[in-house]
Amino acid sequence: FNDSLTIPPGAKMVTASKATVPTISDQASAMQLSQCAKNLASALAELRTASQKAQEACGPLEIDNALSMVRDLEKDMKEAKSSAEEGKLKPLPGETLEKCSQDLGTSTKAVSSAIAQLLSEATQGNENYTGMAARDVAQALKSLASAARGVAATTGDSSARNAMLDCAGDVMDKSANLIEETKRAIAKPGDAESQQRLAQVAKAVSQALNRCVNCLPGQRDVDNAIRTVGEASKTLLADSFPSSGRSFQEVQAQLNEVAAGLNQSANEVVQASRGTTQDLARATSKFGQDFSNFLEAGVDMAGTSQSKEDQTQVVSNLKTISMSSSKLLLAAKALSTDPSSPNLKNQLAAAARAVTDSINQIITMCTQQAPGQKECDNALRELESVKGMLENPTEAVTELSYFDCIDSVMENSKVLGESMAGISHNAKNSNLPEFGDSVSAGSKALCGLTEAAAQAAYLVGVSDPNSTAGQKGLVDPAQFARANQSIQMACQNLVDPACTQSQVLSAATIVAKHTSALCNACRLASSKTPNPVAKRQFVQSAKEVANTTANLVKSIKALDGAFNQENREKCKAATGPLIEAVDNLTAFASNPEFASIPAQISPEGHAAMEPIVAAAKMMLESSTGLIQTARSLAVNPKDPPKWSVLAGHSRTVSDSIKKLITNMREKAPGQRECDDAIEVLNGCIREVDQASLAAISQQLTPREDISMETLHEQMAASVHEISNLIDPVAVAARSEASQLGHKVSQMASYFEPLIMAAIGTASKILSSQQQMAVLDQTKTLTESALQMLYTAKEAGGNPKAAHMQEALEESVQMMKEAVDDLGATLAEAASAAGAVGGMVDSINDSINKMEDTPALEPDGTFVDYQTTMVTKSNTNPDDLGGLANQLTNEFGNLANEAKYAAVTAENDEIGSHIKKQVGELGFSCTGLVTKAGALQCSPNDSFTKKELIESARKVSEKVSHVLASLQAGNRGTQACITAASAVSGIIADLDTTIMFATAGTLNRENAETFADHRECILKTAKALVEDTKLLVSGAGASQEKLAQAAQSSVSTITKLADVVKLGAASLGSEDPETQVVLINAVKDVAKALGNLISTTKAAAGKPHDDPSMLQLKNSAKVMVTNVTSLLKTVKAVEDEATKGTRALEATIEHIKQELAVFSSSDPPPKTTTPEEFIRMTKGITMATAKAVAAGNSCRQEDIIATANLSRRAIADMLHSCKEAAYHPEVSKDVQMRALRYGNECAAGYLGLLEHVLIIQKPSHDLKQQLASYSKRVAGSVTELIQAAEAMKGTEWVDPEDPTVIAENELLGAAAAIEAAAKKLEQLRPRTKPKEADESLNFEEQILEAAKSIAAATSALVKAASAAQRELVAQGKVGAIPANAVDDGQWSQGLISAARMVAAATNNLCEAANSAVQGHASEEKLISSAKQVAASTAQLLVACKVKADQDSQTMKRLQAAGNAVKRASDNLVKAAQKAAFDAQDDQAVVVKSKMVGGIAQIIAAQEEMLRKERELDEARKKLAMIRQQQYKFLPSELREDGQEQ
Secondary structure, eight states: OOHHHHHHHHHHHHHHHHHHGGGOOOHHHHHHHHHHHHHHHHHHHHHHHHHHHHHHHHGGGHHHHHHHHHHHHHHHHHHHHHHHHTTOOOOOTTOOHHHHHHHHHHHHHHHHHHHHHHHHHHHHTOHHHHHHHHHHHHHHHHHHHHHHHHHHHHOOOHHHHHHHHHHHHHHHHHHHHHHHHHHHHHHSTTOHHHHHHHHHHHHHHHHHHHHHHHTSTTHHHHHHHHHHHHHHHGGGGOSOOOOOSOOHHHHHHHHHHHHHHHHHHHHHHHHHTTSOHHHHHHHHHHHHHHHHHHHHHHHHHHHHOSSHHHHHHHHHHHHHHHHHHHHHHHHHHHHHHOTTOHHHHHHHHHHHHHHHHHHHHHHHHHOOOSTTHHHHHHHHHHHHHHHGGGTOOOSOOSSOOHHHHHHHHHHHHHHHHHHHHHHHHHHHTTOHHHHHHHHHHHHHHHHHHHHHHHHHHHHHHHHSTTSBOOBOOSSOHHHHHHHHHHHHHHHHHHHOTTOOHHHHHHHHHHHHHHHHHHHHHHHHHHHHOOOHHHHHHHHHHHHHHHHHHHHHHHHHHHHHHSOSHHHHHHHHHHHHHHHHHHHHHHHHHTOGGGSOBOOBOOHHHHHHHHHHHHHHHHHHHHHHHHHHHHHHHHHOSOOHHHHHHHHHHHHHHHHHHHHHHHHHHHTOTTHHHHHHHHHHHHHHHHHHHHHHHHHHTTOOOOOOSSOHHHHHHHHHHHHHHHHHHHHHHHHHHHHOHHHHHHHHHHHHHHHHHHHHHHHHHHHHOOOHHHHHHHHHHHHHHHHHHHHHHHHHHHHTTOTTOHHHHHHHHHHHHHHHHHHHHHHHHHHHHHHHHTOOHHHHHHHHHHHHHHHSOOSSOOOSOHHHHHHHHHHHHOOOGGGOSSOHHHHHHHHHHHHHHHHHHHHHSSSHHHHHHHHHHHHHHHHHHHHHHHHHHHHHHSTTOHHHHHHHHHHHHHHHHHHHHHHHHHHHHTHHHHHHHHHHHHHHHHHHHHHHHHHHHHHTOOOOOTTOOTHHHHHHHHHHHHHHHHHHHHHHHHTTSOHHHHHHHHHHHHHHHHHHHHHHHHHHHHTOTTOHHHHHHHHHHHHHHHHHHHHHHHHHHHHTTOOTTSHHHHHHHHHHHHHHHHHHHHHHHHHHTTOTTTHHHHHHHHHHHHHHHHHHHHHSSOOOSSOOOHHHHHHHHHHHHHHHHHHHHHHHHOOHHHHHHHHHHHHHHHHHHHHHHHHHHTOTTSOHHHHHHHHHHHHHHHHHHHHHHHHHHHOSSOOHHHHHHHHHHHHHHHHHHHHHHHHHHHHHGGGOOOTTOHHHHHHHHHHHHHHHHHHHHHHHHHHOOOSSTTSOOTTOOHHHHHHHHHHHHHHHHHHHHHHHHHHHHHHHHHTSSOSSOSOTTTTGGGTTTHHHHHHHHHHHHHHHHHHHHHHHHTSSOHHHHHHHHHHHHHHHHHHHHHHHHHSOTTOHHHHHHHHHHHHHHHHHHHHHHHHHHHHHHHHHHOOOOOOOSHHHHHHHHHHHHHHHHHHHHHHHHHHHHHHHHHHHHHHHSOGGGHHHHHHO
8 A cells, every 4th residue: 555645635635625615505515525525534644644553564574565466467467468369358448559558658657767766775775665665666567567458458469469468577577576686685785796686687677668668559660760760870870972973953952852751751750649659650650761761862962072071061960860860759759658748749849840950951051052042941841840839739838938928929020020021122132142041030030939829829728717737747857858868978978089188078067067957856856745765766866966977077087187098998987877877867757756747728728729829820821921932032033923922921921920919918818817806806895795784784684594603614614715825826926827817716716605604604693793893804805805816917927017016915915914814703703612623624734734845945954943843842731621723723833843844854764753743643632622612512511521631631642742753853952952951040050159159148068178179170170071072073973972962061060060069168158259259160161051052053963164063163162261261260269369360360251251242243132221221331330440449459359359240240231231232222323332332341341350460569550550441441331321321312311310210100100090990990880889809909909009109209209309409509498498387288399299199199098998898988089089189280380380391300290290190080080980880780679568668768868868968068178178278378379279
């Protein structure tokens, strides 16, 4: 069983069925087809899994199985022969001689290809793949045997029948020998003798196959004709050609006659190759006869030639004709065995034209006619040979696109116009040489016109939606055959003893050019084919061709250096393996599996082609007449009737070309289909509009004939298909005119079902809002599609219409967004309803797509895909109830990554293993999604819950399998990923230890000393250096070694960090600075190791000249430097005299490394604000002061403290500088400025530290220099701060400024109050308004608001104090108020106002708390909020009175205060609304008894009167308080106070 032959067609059938479902109007049929497609998809999935398991189990038995199969086929052939002898061999139903002959030709190629593959795998000694290749050989032989039996059964001639069966039996026998030999060769890989035997047996099979094909009827006649040509051509090898005794005129006339005959025969062979085998037999026999006659006349001509030179020229031309005739017959033979092969017809037509050209050449040379006559004859022959192109253009003639064809017609018609004018003008004036030139130019232009017209007609036919477009094959067999021929010719020239040095070099150039083209073709084919065996074979073949070419080039270079016989022999020996490698590759590439599929043009397509073809035929006909007339006019220009005939022909040619151009413009592919599709979409939009109107007026009648789920599925299917067609339509509109009609018609066909389903869905939705949402989104999608169709029609597939490309891109983007929106809405609705059919389909779709070959070249390495897949696999399956949709999308992404990971894996086994594991994960996911849907439909079913949990467990298990297969894929890089995260953990731990040490709490255990740990630290550090070496070499070695190196280095650095921490603790907490130096040293090592592991991961498997290798070397150097630095620090720790110096050296080295990172172009992992950056620059000022002090004192402890402080200050500054500079809002020039000054500052500081290092004894001069260094650093810091200000722009503020803090706090308060207001709206109304609800965090938000206002207040108090001092200084306010009571609350200006805000906030907080817990009313909350607003307003008034009106600070404070006021107002409104709602909702129990009822009314009225009285009293009380306060206001504030 061959799954690669069964599963892909099955998957295609599923896809086609799903795509058809939305277009079927009958519901029952559509549902039936949909269900069948689903069943087939799941059956294929099971089959794929089973076949993979079977393959793993039966791998070694494949060869034996293939062998027994071939032996059985051999027996079948013998039985068929005995049946034939008894007259019992009958054809099977449907078998005809034509069909069986074709099958035999196709299966022969398949056998050749499979054998080439088998030999290649056997040579490499891979048992598994050799088994697969043997299975392929057996399958191909089975087809061959069946075809051979069919040919024998349908042939009337008994000798031909027996010959066919004998040859087929012989093929089976030789193939069985080959498989046996392969089995032996696998057992002894690399054994030269068995390889040689294998090659001999393969050659025998190849010869048997040729004999088998030659037994086909028609083939023998072609072979006879080829032999005739060969025999006749032998006469050209004679040294001398005696004269026949006839005159030159007689010989010339005869040559002209037989030339016409041969040209006619060549065209007949082309026609016959499309007919039956009998036609071909007749045509080839006639061609052989005509060739012999022509050669005879040619040899006569050579004999009558005057000079030796002329004779040589004639013979050379005859040889060319002989070669082109052989090529023609070979092409005819190939086409008769495989008529459906797409390139062979073109090759045959080209061969016929080559024969015509070579005949023209010899006639031109050998005949002496009146000038202009030869040119006319040649032109007529050329036109005869291109006429065939227009007979039935069902194949591409050239590579031209439709618009290139139009351009070509325009250019050639200009040339033809000029030529026709030249013909008549020169004939009239008897300028015969010029006349001849005009005829030749006109003939070339006519051939070009015919070619372009035939190609355009083909493209018009193919672009009809009812036609089937052809598909490009994996390789172009014609290209391989051409390259093979050129290489063989070049090798023959190389071996030729008469070959000169320059010829050797030109032959070498030809070989190199063609072998490189073949290798590129193999690389492309291997990346496109899904068949793993073929993928390997292409790569292997390319390697063999490349290696043998390299050997040949080496020997050619030697020959070029010393042109002697020995080197010539070496060169000859080197050509053998190359020719063999190229032959094997060509045989493999000829496999029908890789061939292209020709287009099938529909009757409608033929009708569309007709006007173009008719115009072109008319043009050719009248051109032929024109040239014939011109021929006679050149001899006799005084013939008036002929001139009128010429004018008539000339007019007809012009008219037909005009008609041709008009027809080509009108028939441009895809235009008619675009118009039809636009009409369909406009109709759809009208339908949606009508449905929307009906929905608005509640008149959309629900569809009863169909369920909601079915409608959903229909919509989802239509949207999915439309989404798949967006890119193909765009590609066709850009550059593939012939595809435009197909794709546009396909897309339009899905809109009608989509609209029907959308209107049906809307009719069943109860909520009018949701109804409109579905209809609106559907309409948006239809409108965006309409827009895209208009631009596609305009672009028309013309790559030169550059002005349309942007509009097309835009409309594609719009359409994709519309599809995504509608798709998301549908998916949401489906998952909410528990309808998981679409999701299951989507997962299955992802699994199938994984088997497809990636459309694009993978742009990452395996490591990139591995890393992404690891993150995608870590899905948490426990909470998947409502997350089925998300799971589906995640799996889609994972499957896509898996496809690329499999392509880039280091060998195919790992690739297929990854795909297999992801496929199994997909099946588990479908199970999980299905169970989730079932549980949504019945939430209380405990059995379904159990199943769901079990499915989730399976998914988890499969996820771990995927991860395991990825680790197997690249164990080394996986180990690097793990190691890098472990190292970052160690660095974080060391940072914590530094904090303890700095705080002086890193105490020693027992009475240990540093000496106890020194040896252990040194030993571990040295072990780490060894690990570093292993890591660096591991990047170029196997994955296994890399994994070991990564794991080893992590365990060593962990141990090193631990022993250094113990060593630092043993120094005692009384010397914290030295402890920090030591831990910093090991932290540097850990950082360098982390960096080294990352660069090793990036460089793994790369070539030596890759840039990542250079980075690896640099990282390794840094690592060694840091370990050395650690060793020096450890040795100097107890040496009082040098430990400071050592610490400073380590810091300088650390700063240099940080500076290198800072100067690199890599962006930082995160960005920060300019304020943060400014804060970090302050540390540098402190560190500089410390460094100057240390330089002056020269005490070791000062130097250590400087070293530790400097390290931290500079690293922080560099990090924050880069992070702030890369902030998205910072402009490029400001960024450059900040980075430059950051660099200067760090460099200046390094200079300062190096100077401190030099000073052993402080002298006056050294101190002076120290001052100049510190000034330089201070200057850089100033520049840095200015750069930070520039980053902030005009919005620059000092982060320490109290007014800024106040502004931020007030804005924060505003936000918190607004959040509280929203929350309050959500909390109300309730039926029991007074009941406390502990779970609400409403009070937390109010508290938050209060805290922010309080913080703002405290900051304001500081600002107020500063302002107060300023005002006192200016004399605007007295230092001590004269009468505090008189000036009331304003006596202290801003400060008392700020305190008012604080008090009001306090009240707001209490009221809110009480309101939430049910102890107080909303009224209290409202009044507190109003008080906050009022006091904030008063604060702003206070500012206005005292401060400068135009100051920026004032304006910002004003805005912040207004925001608080607004937020408080919103809170008041929300509370009032809540209170109002609560009143509406109060449950009043009305008593049913009469008396009780009246008593209830009286009590209510009494309460109302009491409340009214209380309200009046409260109003009076408030008025009195206000009056009292008003007295104390200063006069200038009274207006403002009232306003507020």
